[in-house]
Amino acid sequence: MAENVDMEKLPKFLPSCHKEAENLDIIFTCSGAASVGKIGHEVGVLLTKAGQNARLCCTTAVAAGSEMHLDIGKRARRVIVIDGCPMKCATKVMEKAGIKVDYSFTVTDFGMAKQPTLDISDEDVLKVALAIAEKVGMKLNVNSKP
Numbered sequence: 001m002a003e004n005v006d007m008e009k010l011p012k013f014l015p016s017c018h019k020e021a022e023n024l025d026i027i028f029t030c031s032g033a034a035s036v037g038k039i040g041h042e043v044g045v046l047l048t049k050a051g052q053n054a055r056l057c058c059t060t061a062v063a064a065g066s067e068m069h070l071d072i073g074k075r076a077r078r079v080i081v082i083d084g085c086p087m088k089c090a091t092k093v094m095e096k097a098g099i100k101v102d103y104s105f106t107v108t109d110f111g112m113a114k115q116p117t118l119d120i121s122d123e124d125v126l127k128v129a130l131a132i133a134e135k136v137g138m139k140l141n142v143n144s145k146p
Ligand code: SF4
Pocket: 030, 031, 032, 033, 034, 036, 037, 083, 084, 085, 086, 087, 088, 089, 090
């Protein structure tokens, strides 16, 4: 029943990246299976939640040739790529797909070593997110709930 719905617990829906690509900074992360890949993914999540008109999008869908996701990348206001390590897999995916990359960041460039773990710290995520936000001129609401 509607009166029993806790509005605070409802998911916050994101803008449609396909409908609104021209108005959005579209973020692609490598989401690699190592510390820095996971940090990069969580940075993308944080920028989506706390940034202005920023939206994480599906890197794997671009790699798979999804026409809709290729279109999103090509229409985006800006494309921001966050890779974990110097292999720069997500940036290569975009380049192969013909998507113009406005910013390409690598987590290891922020002083973090690539480790074989998925246990990462919120502090490292925040550090990279704040640095990227500053570089691209994105204001963050750092009080946003994780
Ligand atoms: S850029 Fe590095 S961390 Fe990311 S998917 Fe490629 S090898 Fe893994």
